[in-house]
Amino acid sequence: MNKELVDKIKNNPDYQELVSKRTSFAIKLSISVLVVYFTFILTIAFNPSVLGAPLSSDSVTTIGIPIGVAVIIFAFITTGIYTKRANGEFDDLANKIKKSVKED
Amino acid sequence: MNRIFTFLILGAIAVFASGAIEGAVEKQALNMSAIVMFVIFVGATLGITYWAAKRTKSAKDFYTAGGGITGFQNGMAIAGDYMSAASFLGISGLVYLKGYDGLIYSIGFLVGWPIILFMIAEPLRNLGKYTFADVAAYRLRQVPIRTLAASGSIATVVLYLIAQMVGSGKLIQLLFGLQYEVAVILVGVLMVLYVTFGGMLATTWVQIVKAFLLLSGATFMAVAVMAHYNFSFGSLFAAAVDVKGIEVMSPGGLVSDTISAISLAIALMFGTAGLPHILMRFFTVGDAKEARKSVFYATGFIGYFYILTFIIGFGAIVMVFQNPQYLDLAKQAVSGGSPILGGNNMAAIHLSHAVGGDFFLGFISAVAFATILAVVSGLTLAGASAISHDLYASVIKRGNVDGVKEMQVSKIATVAL
Numbered sequence: 001m002n003k004e005l006v007d008k009i010k011n012n013p014d015y016q017e018l019v020s021k022r023t024s025f026a027i028k029l030s031i032s033v034l035v036v037y038f039t040f041i042l043t044i045a046f047n048p049s050v051l052g053a054p055l056s057s058d059s060v061t062t063i064g065i066p067i068g069v070a071v072i073i074f075a076f077i078t079t080g081i082y083t084k085r086a087n088g089e090f091d092d093l094a095n096k097i098k099k100s101v102k103e104d
Numbered sequence: 105m106n107r108i109f110t111f112l113i114l115g116a117i118a119v120f121a122s123g124a125i126e127g128a129v130e131k132q133a134l135n136m137s138a139i140v141m142f143v144i145f146v147g148a149t150l151g152i153t154y155w156a157a158k159r160t161k162s163a164k165d166f167y168t169a170g171g172g173i174t175g176f177q178n179g180m181a182i183a184g185d186y187m188s189a190a191s192f193l194g195i196s197g198l199v200y201l202k203g204y205d206g207l208i209y210s211i212g213f214l215v216g217w218p219i220i221l222f223m224i225a226e227p228l229r230n231l232g233k234y235t236f237a238d239v240a241a242y243r244l245r246q247v248p249i250r251t252l253a254a255s256g257s258i259a260t261v262v263l264y265l266i267a268q269m270v271g272s273g274k275l276i277q278l279l280f281g282l283q284y285e286v287a288v289i290l291v292g293v294l295m296v297l298y299v300t301f302g303g304m305l306a307t308t309w310v311q312i313v314k315a316f317l318l319l320s321g322a323t324f325m326a327v328a329v330m331a332h333y334n335f336s337f338g339s340l341f342a343a344a345v346d347v348k349g350i351e352v353m354s355p356g357g358l359v360s361d362t363i364s365a366i367s368l369a370i371a372l373m374f375g376t377a378g379l380p381h382i383l384m385r386f387f388t389v390g391d392a393k394e395a396r397k398s399v400f401y402a403t404g405f406i407g408y409f410y411i412l413t414f415i416i417g418f419g420a421i422v423m424v425f426q427n428p429q430y431l432d433l434a435k436q437a438v439s440g441g442s443p444i445l446g447g448n449n450m451a452a453i454h455l456s457h458a459v460g461g462d463f464f465l466g467f468i469s470a471v472a473f474a475t476i477l478a479v480v481s482g483l484t485l486a487g488a489s490a491i492s493h494d495l496y497a498s499v500i501k502r503g504n505v506d507g508v509k510e511m512q513v514s515k516i517a518t519v520a521l
Contacts (some may be wrong), residue, residue, distance in 0.1 A: 026222040045365035
């Protein structure tokens with residue numbers, strides 16, 4: 001790849017939009033996953049009795065079980081959200097950049 | 105469908121032929137149904153390898169299956185790579201032993217996936233290289249960084265391989281009643297066959313088949329456990345509490361202070377990201393779209409699988425813990441408690457017998473062993489690509505690749521023995 005082409009792509013406003021959007025989107029999702037995960041782990045470390053509380057007075061099922069399953073489902077859903085947006089919006093933008101660079 | 109049907113018939117014959125498993129302490133009696141299942145699995149996968157060998161023409165085909173795998177298939181293969189024997193036997197064993205704490209491990213393992221997708225997969229995939237060293241070399245000076253990175257990859261692979269080989273030898277000993285040495289040699293030979301002839305296409309399909317079998321087997325076990333309790337989690341958990349006490353339902357002594365909590369959390373999460381055979385899978389698909397989809401599907405399969413292992417672990421608490429058939433009576437006499445035959449990691453295996461009899465025990469054992477085999481093949485391929493592609497980067501020839509790999513494999517087999 002020559003330098004001229006690299007500069008052309010770098011100066012393309014769509015490219016800058018793509019990079020900033022995708023980076024901030026990836027960081028936001030990562031942070032939300034990490035916050036959920038570390039909240040879960042630190043609750044276990046500091047206050048395990050919160051997760052050990054029974055769902056209702058006559059049940060032995062603790063609140064920790066639906067919460068744990070929810071963390072797994074949450075991780076799955078965030079990958080789904082990212083995949084959908086990256087495969088739609090971001091790829092469209094990337095194709096638009098490719099096209100405009102080739103036309104010039 | 106056809107294959108499953110064949111399984112059923114041959115398995116049934118085997119069960120009649122072999123009779124029940126004898127509860128020896130060190131080595132179990134020859135488990136015919138498991139061996140028959142396993143032989144069928146190996147036969148099927150060798151068939152795949154043969155088919156793949158005919159289609160593998162270039163180095164690109166060899167390392168990345170020609171980029172022609174779909175996102176769904178690749179997701180299944182990633183899940184297959186990830187759902188190793190450690191996940192299946194280890195996590196269900198941990199749930200069996202500690203109850204809720206097992207779930208914490210599952211969650212930690214799974215949370216790595218979204219992070220990989222958001223942070224690592226995209227730039228790695230865009231570079232379109234085969235190995236980690238390629239990626240580093242893309243930005244840094246070629247020769248030293250390649251040597252360094254390749255050495256790192258190889259060291260990881262060799263250490264991991266030895267662990268897996270020793271583990272598989274032990275497992276075979278327990279499951280099939282074969283000699284330890286015979287078992288390790290068997291694994292070594294099969295691994296060389298898969299990798300040398302089939303390359304990435306064969307290992308991918310072996311993983312897909314294995315992931316499918318493992319998921320079906322685990323689903324069946326979980327459903328059987330739930331059916332026993334009228335599909336009510338409440339009564340399953342209540343029964344488990346009756347056996348092991350209320351502690352199984354809440355987090356126990358797994359993590360008790362900040363430092364160990366955070367370090368465990370990080371170790372679990374990034375353990376995923378570093379495995380070379382998993383990173384390689386981002387390149388077996390055609391484009392970035394499919395690569396993202398494959399991570400999405402993989403996360404789904406793995407999450408589903410971990411929920412199943414959780415149910416299986418609790419099933420084992422209620423159905424194995426109390427059943428003297430599965431307990432190691434000799435050990436119990438010495439140390440008290442309720443040690444199960446073959447250690448806690450065998451909880452899922454015993455449960456399969458409790459819910460599905462000898463036939464299903466054979467099925468699960470064969471799948472568990474095939475799991476190790478498939479992971480070992482994937483790892484060998486990652487190691488082989490590090491050696492041949494990075495260290496002999498200028499002379500990529502198939503002949504060369506095979507020679508180096510076989511040498512490495514035989515070395516590892518010797519060390520493991």
